[in-house]
Amino acid sequence: MTETRNERLLEVNGLRKYFPIRKGFLRKVVGQVKAVDDVSFYVNEGETLGLVGESGCGKTTSGRCILRAIEPTAGEIMFRDREKGWVDIRGLPPEELKRVRQQMQIIFQDPYSSLNPRMTLLQLVGEPMIINQGIRGKEVENRVAELLTSVGLRPEYMRRYPHAFSGGQRQRIGVARALALNPRFVVCDEPVSALDVSVQAQILNLLRELQGNLGLTYLFVAHDLSVVRHIADRVAVMYVGKMVEMATTEELYPHPLHPYTEALMSAVPRPDPRAAKQRIVLEGEVADPANPPSGCYFHPRCRYAEEVCRVETPVLRELKPERFVSCHRAEALSLAGVV
Amino acid sequence: MVANMELLEVKGLRTYFPLDEGLVKAVDGADFTLYRGKTLAVVGESGCGKSVTAQSILRIVPPPGRIIEGELLYHRYLQDEKNFTMADIIDLSKLNPKGQAIRAIRGNEIAMVFQEPMTSLSPVHTMGNQIIETIMLHQKVSKAEATDRAIDILTRVGMPRPVQTVDAYPFELSGGMRQRGMIAMALSCHPSLLIADEPTTALDVTTAAQILDLMRQLQEELGMAIMYITHDLGVVAEMADETVVMYLGKVVERADVDTLFYNPQHPYTQALLRSIPRITESRRQWLEAIKGMVPDPYNLPPGCPFNTRCQYAHEACETGEPPWVEVEPNHWVRCVLHGEAARNSGRNEGVHV
Numbered sequence: 139m140t141e142t143r144n145e146r147l148l149e150v151n152g153l154r155k156y157f158p159i160r161k162g163f164l165r166k167v168v169g170q171v172k173a174v175d176d177v178s179f180y181v182n183e184g185e186t187l188g189l190v191g192e193s194g195c196g197k198t199t200s201g202r203c204i205l206r207a208i209e210p211t212a213g214e215i216m217f218r219d220r221e222k223g224w225v226d227i228r229g230l231p232p233e234e235l236k237r238v239r240q241q242m243q244i245i246f247q248d249p250y251s252s253l254n255p256r257m258t259l260l261q262l263v264g265e266p267m268i269i270n271q272g273i274r275g276k277e278v279e280n281r282v283a284e285l286l287t288s289v290g291l292r293p294e295y296m297r298r299y300p301h302a303f304s305g306g307q308r309q310r311i312g313v314a315r316a317l318a319l320n321p322r323f324v325v326c327d328e329p330v331s332a333l334d335v336s337v338q339a340q341i342l343n344l345l346r347e348l349q350g351n352l353g354l355t356y357l358f359v360a361h362d363l364s365v366v367r368h369i370a371d372r373v374a375v376m377y378v379g380k381m382v383e384m385a386t387t388e389e390l391y392p393h394p395l396h397p398y399t400e401a402l403m404s405a406v407p408r409p410d411p412r413a414a415k416q417r418i419v420l421e422g423e424v425a426d427p428a429n430p431p432s433g434c435y436f437h438p439r440c441r442y443a444e445e446v447c448r449v450e451t452p453v454l455r456e457l458k459p460e461r462f463v464s465c466h467r468a469e470a471l472s473l474a475g476v477v
Numbered sequence: 478m479v480a481n482m483e484l485l486e487v488k489g490l491r492t493y494f495p496l497d498e499g500l501v502k503a504v505d506g507a508d509f510t511l512y513r514g515k516t517l518a519v520v521g522e523s524g525c526g527k528s529v530t531a532q533s534i535l536r537i538v539p540p541p542g543r544i545i546e547g548e549l550l551y552h553r554y555l556q557d558e559k560n561f562t563m564a565d566i567i568d569l570s571k572l573n574p575k576g577q578a579i580r581a582i583r584g585n586e587i588a589m590v591f592q593e594p595m596t597s598l599s600p601v602h603t604m605g606n607q608i609i610e611t612i613m614l615h616q617k618v619s620k621a622e623a624t625d626r627a628i629d630i631l632t633r634v635g636m637p638r639p640v641q642t643v644d645a646y647p648f649e650l651s652g653g654m655r656q657r658g659m660i661a662m663a664l665s666c667h668p669s670l671l672i673a674d675e676p677t678t679a680l681d682v683t684t685a686a687q688i689l690d691l692m693r694q695l696q697e698e699l700g701m702a703i704m705y706i707t708h709d710l711g712v713v714a715e716m717a718d719e720t721v722v723m724y725l726g727k728v729v730e731r732a733d734v735d736t737l738f739y740n741p742q743h744p745y746t747q748a749l750l751r752s753i754p755r756i757t758e759s760r761r762q763w764l765e766a767i768k769g770m771v772p773d774p775y776n777l778p779p780g781c782p783f784n785t786r787c788q789y790a791h792e793a794c795e796t797g798e799p800p801w802v803e804v805e806p807n808h809w810v811r812c813v814l815h816g817e818a819a820r821n822s823g824r825n826e827g828v829h830v
Contacts, residue, residue, distance in 0.1 A: 192681035192682065192683060192684075193681055304770045304771070306770050307770065334522040334523055334708070334771065335522055335708055335709075335710070335749060335752065335753060336522055336748070336749060336752055336766075336767040336770075336771070336786075337766075337767075337770060338752075338753075338754075339752040339753070339754070339764035339765065339766035339767070340766040340767075340768075342754065342764055342766075343763055343764055343766055346763070361681065361682065363682070363756050364711075364753070364754045364755055364756040365754050367754070367756055367758070367759070368754035368758070368764065387759075388759065391756070391759075401683060402682060402683065403756065405682045405683045405685070405686035406682055406711065406756050407685075407686075407689070407709065407711030407712045407714065407715045408711055408714060408715070408755075408756065408757065409710040409711045409713070409714050409738070409750070409753060409755060410714050410738060410757075411714040411715075411717075411734045411735050411738050411739075412735065412738075412739075413714070415715060417686055417690070419683075419686050419687055419690055420683045420686075420687070423651055423653065423654075423684075424681070424683075476756050476757050477757060
């Protein structure tokens, strides 16, 4: 693995984030919600890794832990810094973190709540430059104008407030702000799920265009499998805090190896009335991360479950190069994908 | 199966909101028909008036909104043995929104399921009490009997442990369970029409699949009509018999579901179908995005509301209302490209996907 490591930009090993459950007057810790439980993955420079799963599976928590927007409980987050090479984000002192973080940014899901309504576009997009790069006045304005143009907004609007813009335009503002410091790595946390259908395509195209022009690397967190197929080079699937499968997009969709991936893909309604309507409808609910089932977390809902699945927790293993799965029966099963 | 018996005819519905900022024409010309036991999907983006259309039917348009014009003809049927005979036709738009007549229909003959189950259920009443209240309000039954019915309907919607769930508060249930509760409440009086306003949008994919299956199965059992409001074209393809596409308060196209997906005629429908990413399509193609954005409802463009974003827009689109044309039997389009004038000048060539 060492020789390919040069192309990698981010490597996450054994990431864990436990949230304590407190009860009673003394706020005693009575349990742990294992939001992210031993997750490992990597992102190559210039590619998009899609991180998919249902709500509560820990995909957003993983994205935020990488930026240390929330403190991970355990694990190693290796990032290839422009100046110093590989650094562990988790062990960085505050000053160093501030410097490295300029290369890592995030685009949020909800463009209505993630922009301060009392700041103009100039302030919103310009603030990171003033703080981190120490530039002032006209220089900030020029740079903001440049950024707004690159995301498809008119620079004349920079003195307006977010309320004057529609959802799609606000998401463009969010993108411009994320790009303000020339990052290399951007976590896109459900960037289109709050947008209207006709605007989603515009933002997806914009993200792709910027990736091509600026050589960005994306971690694209989403629940919409159609969107992820469209934007991602590789896809990682999560279920109740664990990674169940990771593969290239070309491999994953037609040939899923994990029963959860299969069910997830078959549950997506197809916009085609003539498509065959045979769906695997999963029984029951997503497991509770505070009280997960024994063995494989997916076994109570899995139609292929056997005795071993109830007892032993599967580990994520590399079945073929670039093809990771955590299922005891991965070799034995032949699952249906989407073509 | 009952063949196309009209249940609700919506004719020229206009619902306006006179606000301080200006007049918002939330629904500005909606024409469609719902049939017994069939599903009609109403598709559109936020602000297109699809929810206000539903609110107009139930007469729960929030003030200052008002139905300005149009008819909502509800056909009431009498059932004996296996035959349905039409009893009378009620124009819902003429009823007093607070009167007895509409209250006998609302929640009883026409019921609604809302998008966000957490905000539309009462947090201080148990699931069971909310269903029992609905039953007792509309039907002369004792509380014990209503409780039995509530448990029965909860069983039907696939609620696990229905006897215990009757006494559970909404916060104790998961999103999917709450939505099942909402559906149970809506179905408790055996409505002939169920209006579902984005019932699966707030749910996860696998839970949404369960709810969609449940609604289809209940429709088969109970024979109700469903008006399904959504922005998700995948859900439309799976659920609908008939479809209506709305844009800025206007119904722009109306067709059966197969025609809508395979022979769409309105430029907006065509563009929408081309712009969505599909799970069956391999990655890395550019999406054909619709340019621009939905115009501000306070100052709509003159003429066709889609003319600012339409790739076929020309002078005629900015003057006057586009005509409502039946391009083939049961396939209606509101577009100048299909009007008489256009047909004569050959303008409608080139409109196909």
